Amino acid sequence: MTVANREELLADTFVQLADTLVDDFDIIELLTMLSGRCVELLDASATGILLADVHRSLHVVAASSEAVNLLELFQIQNSEGPCLDAFRTGKAVVHGNLGDASPWPAFGRKAIEAGLPSVHAFPMRVRDTVLGTLNLFMAEAGPLADADVTVAQALAHAATIALLQDRAASDANRLSAQLQGALNSRVSIEQAKGAIAERAGVGMDEAFARLRSYARDHNAKLTDVAEAVVSRTLPAPQIAILLGDHDWEPDPAA
């Protein structure tokens, strides 16, 4: 990506973030958009976003690929990894090569196995409170350029502001309900990926790509499309698009 292209995309990302704040916005929608943009802007192979609930338990709320979905879950279940360190300390963890003696040997092995030998985790932090982390997974080992660190941290801050905006005037009960709603959105998306994968005979990453591009092309919310797929309330032509069946024709008998 050229510098000019990147600046344009970055500016556009911030505009989109700002736009979401005025509509009735869906956290999952926002974070999924952000994780996709990080891949483009930072040459990351994939990104993941973790958010904490009121009990400070972490949950995977966005992942741009299946491999990252599993790597994030692995960290949470084993209570070790760069993303957890960034969450605990509130400081960015920039780790260029998991093959070197890493503080997280089990996680390092898994990540390398998945073809992601380098991980960088950025806290989504406001003063002393860390709400979650934005994590970049790289296909090649090596340091992250200073300019990229700045961009990544700026994106993490922007996401934090969006979250806080949504949490303003919120009490603990609303926060619990909000996170539960976000997790339900995630469940819907995973269910829809499974349904599309099964019907179209494609993998989960491809199923997710179709779901996302369908939502984007139809200016619809990802979670709404996911729910419609799972509950089978999308009309047949729309289903055909999601299944990648471009030859679909209306059944003359129907």
Next chain:
Amino acid sequence: MELAVQMTTTHERWLRIATALGEREGPEPTPAGMCLAAEDLLGAVGAGIVVMAEGVPGATFVSNPLAATLEELQFTLGSGPRVDAHTGGIPIRENDLGAVSAQRWVDFSGPAVEAGAGAVFSFPLRLGAARLGALTVYRAQPGPLASDVYADALVLAEVVTRALLAGQAGLGGASLAVGIGEERAFDARVHQASGMVSVQLEVGVGEALARLRARAFAEGIALAVIAAEVVALRLRFDDR
């Protein structure tokens, strides 16, 4: 390991609520039994569960006459907290049914106060895109639920959802506890497998999850392992 300690909190709450329900109502709680438990656990004067069928209220269960009156009223009006909770998929709170904000349900709030309800809380019964209905609790005094009680209520709604799904799939309560850890830790594969099995069997995604759980229970294998086999295309639930 501060985090590890804190991370068990939500799970512990789950175990506590599920255990309390089991002790009260046995391993296969009926919907009416769950209403009684909800009333008790959440300090309410009444509780109701509505199960939707094809977009309309299919069955209603209640703990007592007060809940029966107010659930019936919402059925008649087609509006009210339980309707908003189900259609919106988010919890609905009205701390004071006598307040101006309660006028959003113009024909419901007045009669609710007359019937003896000062506050109402309604929780959607859903697991992702599987939306079953709502659990509604009525409290005598206006005022918010303490955050601990509210957290209990969210968990209870999850427990009720799973019990209803198991019941709808004709599965015993014993399979109910299987795989809760994997689901709660958000193992994406569990939900992806549910989506796949729902297509294979042409059933709802909730029933598909119940089938996966029953299979795990019957074979004594973790739900996550069964789900991973399905996602890896090594296990199918239809005969193909």
